[in-house]
Amino acid sequence: MTKILPIIGALLYYACFVLSLQKVKEKIKNPLPGRILFVAACLVNFAAILYNYISNIEERGMFFIPFVSVYQVMIFLAFCFLPIRLFIEKVCHCKGYEAYFLLASAIVMTGPCFMKNTVTNYPPALQSVFFIPHIFFYMFAYSLGAVAFLVMLRAMIKREDHDRMIVSCVRILFPFMTAGLFCGAVWADQVWGEFWAWDIKECWSLITWFDYMLCLHLFKRRKLKKYARILVITGLLFIVITFFFSNVLKVPSVHSY
C-alpha cells in the first residue's frame, strides 16, 4: 500500500494535468473525464494520508497528523495544492491555472513512489504543540512557491504576463512562511533555549524568507518587477535546498531527526 497509493495518485494527477491543458481541452470538449479523474486523484491522495495516519497509530501508537517522515510529508504536500487552488480561484480571481496545481501535485506525489515510509519514534523534542503548525504553515508556503515558480516559467518561456497570479501566490505564501518560520523560532526557544541557533536549515529558511519579502517589495514598482520575477525562480531553489538539505542529504543539523 505504501507504494501503490502514491503511484496511482501520481498517475491520476498526471492524467488530470494532461486533460487540463488548453490544447487537449479544445480537442476533448467534454470536461467530465477531467473532473472525474481529478476527484479520483484527490480521493487517492486523501486515502494515502489516511493510510499513513492509521499506520502511525497501528505501528507506533502515535495520534499525529502524518508528518513523521519525508514520505508522509510529501503525500500531504501534494494534497495542499487543492485548497490553495480553490482559494486562489475564489479570492484572488485568478482562474485557468489548474494545470500548474495539478503538475505540482503530480511532481510532489512522484517522490513518495520511490521512497520508503520509514516511521521512526518521536523523540521528546518533537512532542510539541508547535510541531504541527510549523510544518503545516511551511507546507502551504512551499506549495505556493512551487506554483508561482511554474507559472513564472510559463511566463518567461511564452513571454506572457502572469504577474497577477504570481503576486497572488507570493502574497498568500509569505504570511504562511512567516508563521512557519517564527513558530519554529518560538518552539526552538522552548526546546533548545534559543530563538535562533544559526543552524544550516534555519539559515536557508531565513534566506528563502528574505527572498520572498524582497520579491513582494519589488512587485510593488513597475520598473522593479523584472527583479521580482528572478526572485520567484530563486525562491523555489532556496525552498528545495531548505527542504532537502537536512532531510534527504542528512547534512549535520539540529533539524535532522
Added chain:
Amino acid sequence: MEKIYKICCAVMGVIMLVAFVITLIVGSTGNSPTEGKFGLVVVIVCLTVMAVMTVLALTLFKVGGRLPYKIGFYVLHAAIVFLIVGFIMTELATVTNRRIYKDENTGAEMTLDGDVYVVGKAYSSVKVGNKDLLAYGENFMVNSVNTEYYEDGMPKYYEAKIMTYNSSSGVAIEEKTLSVNHPQYIRGFKIYLMSLPNAGAAVLLIKYNPGEYVVLIGIACLVAGTFLSCFSGFPRKKKKEKDAVAAGKGGDAV
C-alpha cells in the same frame, strides 16, 4: 521618494546576500556567526540597517488601500523593529550557563548545554554568569528524574522535579517539573531540561533573557500584521470582470 524605495530594496538585497554568505560559512564550519566578535557585529549592523529602513517605511511612505491593509502594514513594520530590538537585546544581554568547552588534549571545541546537577544534592549557589538564581538563604535541588522509553530503547519522555527551599527550615519555596519542550521560570530565570546523563543527574540549561518578551511580542505582531496586510490587499472583483467570467471569457488559459 521612488529613489529611497529603490535604495531600500537594494539594501534588502545586500542583507540577503550577507545572510547567504553567513549560511555558507555556517555550512562549512558548523559555527554560529554570533560566537565571534566580527560575526556578531556584522549581524547587529545588518539588523540595525533593517530597523532603520523599516522606520523609514513607517514614516516616509504613504500607505494606500483598505483599512485592514493599512493596519497590517503598520503592525508588521513596527513588529520588525520590535523583533530586531528584542533579538539584539537577546544576543547582548542574555546570561546563560551554556558555554563552549575546549578539550586541552585534542583542542576540539564543543558546546555544553548547561551544567550537570546531581539528584538529591543541595546547591547553595546556582551561578549563571554574574547572576545567581538563588536569593540569600535559599538552596536548590533536583528532587528526582524520570525517563520513559520506547520498545527499541529510544527515550520517549523525560522529566526532572526541581525545587528551591529555605536552607535553614527546609520549607519549599518553589517546586517545578521540567520536561523537554516545557521549561519553567524561577525568579525570572528560565530553566530547561536538556538531557539526563544517568538516573542520578540532570543537565539543566539556565537562562536569563531580558529581551524574551520583546521578541515574543514582535513575533506575534509580525505574524498578525503579515496575514492582515497580505490577505486584505486582494482587489475586489470588478463588475466588468464578473460579467466576463460569467460569459466564459475570464481567466488566463494555459
